[in-house]
Amino acid sequence: MRFKARFAPLAATLAFELREIERGRALTPVSAPAGWTDVRVEAWLDWAESQAPSPPHALDDAIHGWAARLASEGSESGALATTAEAERFAAELAASVLLGLAAPALPTMNGFLPLIDLSEPDATQALSAQAAAWRGRRLSSRATEALAKALGEVADAVSRCEGPREACADPAANPALARAAVAARRCGAADADILRAIQGEPADLTIEAVEQPAALPVLAARDTTASGDPRTAAVAEAVQEGPVVVVFSPSDAEAMAAAQTGARAILNLPALAALAGADFDASLDALIALWTTALDIELDQTSQAEAQAARPIALGLGGLADWAVGQDGTDPATRTAALGRRVAEMASQTSCDLAARLAPCPEWATAKDDVIAALHAQGRDAAALEQNGRRNAVISLFVDEAELDLRLGLSPFSATDVFQTADDEIARRLRPALAAAIVAASGDVEAAERHLFGRRTLAEAPGVSHGRLRELGFTDLELEAIERALALVEDFGPAFAPPVLDAGFIGDVLGLTPDEGALLPRLGFTAEEIEAATAYVFGRPDLSDWDQAPPSLTALLATSGADLEATLRQTIEPLSDAPDARPRLLDWRADAMQISRAIADSARDDRRAVALRRAEAPLSFRLTLPEVEAPRRAEAPPQAAPQTVERVIEKVVERDRTRRRLPDRRKGYIQKASVGGHKVYIHTGEYEDGELGEIFIDMHKEGAAFRSMMNNFAIAISIGLQYGVPLDEFVDAFVFTRFEPSGRVTGNDSIRSATSILDYVFRELGVSYLDRRELAQVTPEAANLDGMDGAPTDAPQPVPAARFISKGFARGAAPDNLIVAPFGRKEPSPRTTPPVQAGPCPECGDLMLTDRNGTPVCGACGAAPQVQG
Incomplete structure (x- = not known):
């Protein structure tokens, strides 16, 4: 395989600069490309440390050393025929990394948990057990943090006490210690641990960070899942606690698992487009051939039998949405489909060339028929594969690793882009791809930026303007202070509060107190006015409601970044040997029924796989709970005298089941x-x-x-x-x-x-x-013809009885004007019975002795004893 000098001459012109990067507790000088941010340099340092125990301080040395090692292994295996070819391969590979065109992933043992087949009898129990394990890990981490804090407060209560040591360590003499000890016991601390904390033993705990768990693959039948299989409820329970990937084909499940254990890399499409310009297609082909070879050589370093047998590789398309929107904002899906086809064909051709030189992988004989059938279904040529086979049985187009995105400077697609300025400040700007699309559609980029980031001034603002504020008593001094603050804050709260506004001005001129909440509502501004002014001053989260948007970009701007990326990835999924396993984030309050419907919808939409994960709850979420007094210790009730328990013996007599016949004239539907x-x-x-x-x-x-x-x-x-x-x-x-x-x-x-x-x-x-x-697959609420979810807000209206009563069944007895009234029936009020004073009967002892016409009579035995006066 011949590699031309395409990227190495460009990398030779790169400018490097010395950076001081914080590593641990010290600042480490590092030589890195001038255009890389500090976060990006730090991510590459983490990668360099995994390659060598003591990485060099120059990133280019670490990258060149890694490329040289791969070239040496390629020469030994026969993937690189000559020494000159190996040298060109190493130079091109290192140059592609330094130019920011690609980044390799670190090897992983397994990105998935063991597969669960829903057709197995114990599948439901296995799903419940995995959900319980995830739940226990999540709750135990939070409980450990609370316990460590509670034990620390016990020790602090003793150390802050002034007095004799014995008295400070006695909960009866130290109220603060007593409260801290009770709180620690409620957090689950044993009394022995509380005693150790009182005695001064260290209560520091090492709390492991709760990392995102590996995804759980689940194999399900498409037809039963689409029909609402009850076993999907167990899958939904697992989704509530961790990421789950539901796959509808055994071959897709195997390919997806193999792609996670193989060699992986991400290609930076926006960087390649900016670097290559009109020569993008040829540069893309060269980059794919280069990295397909590199990933196959990297597989020789692994000891996993599965990876050696199938030799799976994954070439992720990083920045896919940015590239597609920058190329054609009106129809990014069409460009994406053509790109995915080119990448898949070039990677397959390179793997075929490697197979001709080194022989196909052992698993190719098993995967051959499925791969060639898929190529024929897509209208692609499979003659070379039928002759030489392929070195890699699985070639995936999906790689999702946050660390790789950091190394390439990529971020999820959105209207705003965060970047590092020349003076190391973090700032926001309009997404460059969106800006290019707006320019191509003859739109106004500055108007888009004003809509997105606001104007940062109240001059001519709707709702809350300088004129309205002057009428309330604001002078030029206060307005200037507010205008300066608006450039630094993200809402009106800090700008209309001390120290921006003097507390004396708020109290004397406005007649308000500074610490009673937001100032603008108390000045008489409505919520609608404040919302309009907020959008004018601070901007909006996206461009979906931009009134000056070019008509050709309306659909694009109305689509969220996550939905756009999901659509583009779904476009190239048929071209990948492994399905897309990127998790789809659900609302953090999504219940099991909603998750089950999402899985069933994916099955009906012919998706190869669906990955679901619930989002984390917002940190600001708090429940409003009433104050609850501590329960008082209940006194032991007096022991009652033993009573004789009467037993009732019941004899069950079985009867033969008889037929319950229907009436001759019956109702139904x-x-x-x-x-x-x-x-x-x-x-x-x-x-x-x-x-x-x-x-x-x-x-x-x-x-x-x-x-x-x-x-x-x-x-x-x-x-x-x-x-x-x-x-x-x-x-x-x-x-x-x-x-x-x-x-x-x-x-x-x-x-x-x-x-x-x-x-x-x-x-x-x-x-x-x-x-x-x-x-049911559709709820009655979702089937409403008015398209509104939830219960109707209007009062119930009378319904014609003819809608529910058959006129023929009633033989015309139901008139046309009969309606079903929506009002309810008033509940009858309970009758009150005056209390009856009763005494004990001397004959039977029952408390039923009452006065009847001046004579005491027992209501239990009927005796009428004479009362001694």
């Missing part, structure tokens, strides 16, 4: 739907109390044998219902049965797909009669 294109009518018959007692299944367009079988099946179910078999038993027995016809369901507002006619019928009965909402 008819549901029409289509399952997989086959029409089916469900007729139900109900008892007077609304309980289901009869069903009929009509499929009039099917053959006579199938119709007869379904009719007799419905009769058998009806007889079982009339003999008392619970409907729940039938529903649990027949849902998820699988036979044709099956597939999409139309005509039903709750059920969208079914695996068979019986699956659909008993889903409908379970939802309608048992309120089994887990069997």
Whole structure:
């Protein structure tokens, strides 16, 4: 394989400068490219330390040394034929890193936990156990922090005490120590640990940082998952605690796991586009060939048998959204698809050339048919692969590592971009890719920046302006102070508070106190006025509502950065041997039902895999809890005298089950739907109390044998219902049965797909009669025609009774003007009975002796004793 000098001459012109980077407790001088930020240099230093125990202070020396080692190994393995080729390879590889075009990932043992197959009997238990392990790790870390703090406060209560040591260490004599000890006990500290803290033993704890856990791969069947498999609830429980990747194909699961253990690197597409200009395609081909070879050589260093057998590599496309938007902001997906196809073809061709020189990998014989079939499906040429094979059985286009993004200066796509200025200050700017797209669409970049970052002045601001403030008593002195503060703050709170405004001015002129909350609402400004002024002064989070946006960029600006990146990655996913495993962040309050629906939607959308993870709760979130007094110690109740317990012996007499017949004139409903294109009518018959007692299944367009079988099946179910078999038993027995016809369901507002006619019928009965909402794929609220979620806010309106009562069933007894009133019935007030004074009866001892017309009579035994005066 021949490598031309393309990147090395450009790297020779790079300017280097000496930086002082904080490493540990000292400042380390490091020579690095002039355009790199301090964070980027520090990330490369971490990588250099992993390559050598004592890395050099010049980053270019560390990078050149790493490239030379790979070239030497390539010469030994035969990947690089000659010494001259190895030298050019090392020079080009090091130059691509110094130019910021690519970065290698550190080797990892495994990026995933062991796979769980939902078809296995113990899959649900395994998912619950993994969720419990994640939950325990998260809670134990926080509990350890609270415990360490509580024990430290116990020791501080003793050390801050002034007096004899014995008295300070006695909780009875030291109230502060008593309170701290009680708090430590509530945090879970043992009394022995509290005593050790009182005696002065160190209470410092080493708390390990809770890192993001490895993702859990789960293999699920696409059809049952799309239909609402109940086992998805166990997957949702695991998603609530950690990252889970649901894969719908065994081959995709194997490829995804292999890509995480193989050699990985990220290519910096925006940097390559800026460097190559019009020569982008040729430079991209050279970069892909260079790094495909480098990653294959790097695999020789691993000792993992799986990596040696399949030799998986991953070439991530870093800055994909920035590159696509910068190339064509009106249609970035089309450019992305063409780019992904070029990268996949060039990487496959390079791997094929390596196989011709070194032989295909051992796993190629197993993966050959699937890879070639995928190439034919995409319309790509597979002649070279059929002849020579491929050195790498798995070539992925997805790499997601935050450390690699730091080394290349990449960040998630958004409207704003954070950068380091020449004087080492951190500032914000409009995303360069968006700025280029706006210029290409003849838009105003300065107007976009004003919309995004605000004007930082109240002059001519809507709502809160200089004129309104002058009317309230503000003078030029206060307005100048506010204007200076607006350039340094991010909201109005600090700008309208001391020390920007003098406390005397707030009290004497405005007549307010400084420490009673935000000043602007107390001055009479409405929330709408403050919001409008905030947007004018401090800007907005994105450009979605920019009124001066070019029409061709409206759709792009209305899309969030995360959604745009997900769309572009989904565009190139068919070209990758491994599916995309980047987690999709869900709301931190997402419940199991919402997560289950997201998994089912992905299965119905023919996604190869879906990775889900709940976001962390915001640090500012606090529950509003009432003050609760400490519980008082309850006194021991007096022991009651032992009483003789009477036993009631019950004899159960079993009777034969009799048939409960339906009335001759019965009510019910008819549901029409289509399952997989086959029409089916469900007729139900109900008892007077609304309980289901009869069903009929009509499929009039099917053959006579199938119709007869379904009719007799419905009769058998009806007889079982009339003999008392619970409907729940039938529903649990027949849902998820699988036979044709099956597939999409139309005509039903709750059920969208079914695996068979019986699956659909008993889903409908379970939802309608048992309120089994887990069997429905759409909630009634989501099916509202008005498109509004949640309960209606208007008062309930009268509903015509004809909507619920059959006019024929009622034989015309229900008039047309009959309505169902929405008001409720007033609950009857309880009758109060005057208290009755009763005394003990001397005959039977019961407290039922009452005065009746002047004579005491016992209400228990009927005795009328004479009361001695």
